[in-house]
Amino acid sequence: MMIRFPNLGVELGYVGRSVRIFGFEITFGGMLLALGMLAGLAFIVLEAKRRNENQDAYVGMMITAVIFGLIGARLFYVGFSWDLYKDNILEIFNIRNGGMAFYGGLLGGMLGAAIYCGIRRLSFMKMADTACMGLVVAQIIGRWGDFFNRESFGEYTNSVLAMQLPLSSVRSSQVSAAMRENLVTVNGVSFVQVHPAFFYESAWCLVLFLLLLVWKRRKSFQGEIFLRYLTGYGLGRFLLEWIRTDKLVMPGTGISVSMVISVILFVLCGIMGMVRRTMAKKRAKVKKRRREEDYEAEEKAAREAEGHDSLEADDLLSETHTKENPENPDAEAAKEAGQTDPVPSGSAEESGNEPEA
Template sequence: MLLDASIRFPELGIEIEHLGTGINLFGIQIAYYGIIIALGMLAGYLLVEWQAKRTGQSKELYLDFALYAIIISIIGARIYYVIFSFDEYKDNLWSVFNLRGGGLAIYGGIIAGVLTALVFTKVKKVSFALFVDTCCVGLLIGQIIGRWGNFFNREAFGGYSDGILAMQIKKSEVAASNITSELMNHLVVIDGVEYIQVHPTFLYESLWNLALLIIILLYTKHKKFNGELLLLYVLGYGIGRAWIESLRTDQLLLWGTNIAVSEILSITVAIVAAFLLIYNHVKLYKQKKREKLI
């Protein structure tokens, strides 16, 4: 057994010793979180470029969009997080601009990205529905990779778990505000070191999104209308995120309530996406039926 492991998966027999949160490059501390987010963005763009080529579209169009969308989406993700976690920043407003320790909310990035796409496609005079169908695969691969930033930051985990994927993290390396009484009641002590044992929700979401990405890529050639892939993404991600969010100990809450913002938003967008998918398929079915009668 490795001693003084930072993170352990006891049921899988995996122990990672002295896992840092970043690297020092020429005297500059670079967080793994930032590196992983950057890798996610690069992989996202490359996949979108491939998807565009696969569906007979201009790759250059998506490169132009990426130059705007990446910056605006990061700003949107930060604003969303800060709005619902303002107590963390109200005494030091300059800390709002410090992204090194995390604090990006994916829904804020998605909202900003969609709004950017609306403006961009209007200016370029291209189909918004086809455009977002192509972009959603890049968003997914970015989320799949980006979630591992939470792993290195020891954040975005769930409550106590004794399942096969249960993860143990040193209590001293976790923000006290994310440690619930349930986790304290199930502390694991190994060689004098205290660990909390949690649901690795970052891993759940990464695997869920991987499955969703595979489904969308396989379905691309069979889609019935532009915008369908985005709706499948919204439906699939909304269902998964609603479940995963319910497990987390660091939920962003509506002001003055115990209602998780992302959980409510996930359920809402999943319902809307399901309705639009059914509506459009019924509409297409009726249209084909009329054409046969003619």
Template sequence: MEPEIWFVNLGIKINHLDRVAFNVFGIDVYWYGVIIGFGMLFGLIVTLKEAKRTGQETDFYIDTVMISSIISILFARLYYVIFSWDYYKNHINEIFSIRNGGIAIYGAIIGAVLSGLIICKIRKKDFFKVADTFSFGILIGQIIGRWGNFVNREAFGGYTDSLFAMRYIKDQASNIPKDVLDKVVNINGVEYIQVHPTFLYESLWNIGVLIVLFIFRKHKKFNGQLMALYFIGYGLGRFWIEGMRTDSLMIAATNIRVSQVLSIILVVSFTIYLIIQTKKYKDRSDMDILLEGNEIK
């Protein structure tokens, strides 16, 4: 039997990978949803540990996740539908069919930020401190969640024969562009496409960003600093990786990838935010030193 998924230059072959994890009362439960759910759960565990480490109420974070996760999923779907409107305007009945696929991480982040702002306002919490704490859990969720794309045979890049080149059986992959189809690989009568595993690149990139946050948290100077580093780090990686993908959402009637535009906005905006807040912190520190000097005299 030929492998269904094959990292050809790494010698890794997977002979069977079903999209369906299990069945409940006649309803298929897909691995994609299971992996996303596990990512959210593990992300919450890490977030609660960080909240406890910094002396915050863990109950607040549990309540926030219960509310914001629902809103984030809705926004993730809304974002996908808006930028795929050419299809959904003729298939209105499929707009809410999330089981058929179609959610976007940037939509989920927008939903999380908006719901977080509202919840923090109501509960009288410092949004930036909360955002710093959640940054760790969000990254964990993204690192794990991207493997749902692997199971679904989606979110891949163009043709490559690089070290991480991945072969999918052609008939099992989704949204295959012409330039990839032009280079189909035939192995013993089985046709494969050979592509960049962009889901893997993003997962590995996010591990790097997470490590940076764990290292930098010991040197945190002000609330919002870790959040800004997360958005800058993720934005840089997403801009690069999005350029490889073959299934990008585009701004209407253009060839501009919306995720790359948002990535640029995030990187520029939060770089400016970091510069401004760092200067404010330095000015406050200099003033404290001056006052202490005056007190000594």
């Protein structure tokens, strides 16, 4: 039950696998997995509330995704470990002994969520942008269940973070030749010294979560955050598969199934994300240019209308002056010229005659 980190000077004398509550044995790994899912669901609901989206729709989608995900995770593991179950079919339903594969759960969950969105006529990619961030939260917490289960560790190492596990507490199928050659004996107990791969993955998911928080503020199309998650997780998982010893391999080969899926996710989702982002930027530029053209056209029309109204006003003013002086336009002209008292024709001065006494 001891776990040691010799290069950090940390020694945990007792790390249990489970606890009994009301007579039921509950593993710490299972509790952390449940805690991770609840934390992830809480994040999704709060994010949906912040964005004024339907929170009930997200809850329904996640419940469906979890059910399909659990089935997919088990079937994926059983399918690539068939030799362990072919002689005892009923053991397939015994999940208390472990045997779940994350990529199977991811693919199953995606299928369940897509079916739910299709039935409810909701946008899967839009909801996946928020749901994937809740999934990362669940991974950050849930991966620590492997610490208590003594699972998902890597090859032998003498690095700063090297972890020592009692040889008797781990599955023999996960102990490599390098581990056996470098066994460490402490107080008569043999330890394997390995990479804490579960910690690496939890830390990678934490970094990915922080990046997703930044990227979602600059999202340019629906589904971008989801594609970035798949790309980022695929890259991290590919690197981790190099050191893990509990790999599921393709039948007849020594190729890790998770490594192949990771490469596909990294390449395919990465390319899709870049292409769609480029197209979204081009569409945004076109819309911006059209808005500017429409604005300029409206401004031009407004200026022309203003000039037309000004001309009409001048014509109306001219007509008004003409109507006010219809019989003597010369008098009006004289008035404008400053001749306020014109001399009438036929006066005495004009005829040259003296006025009568």
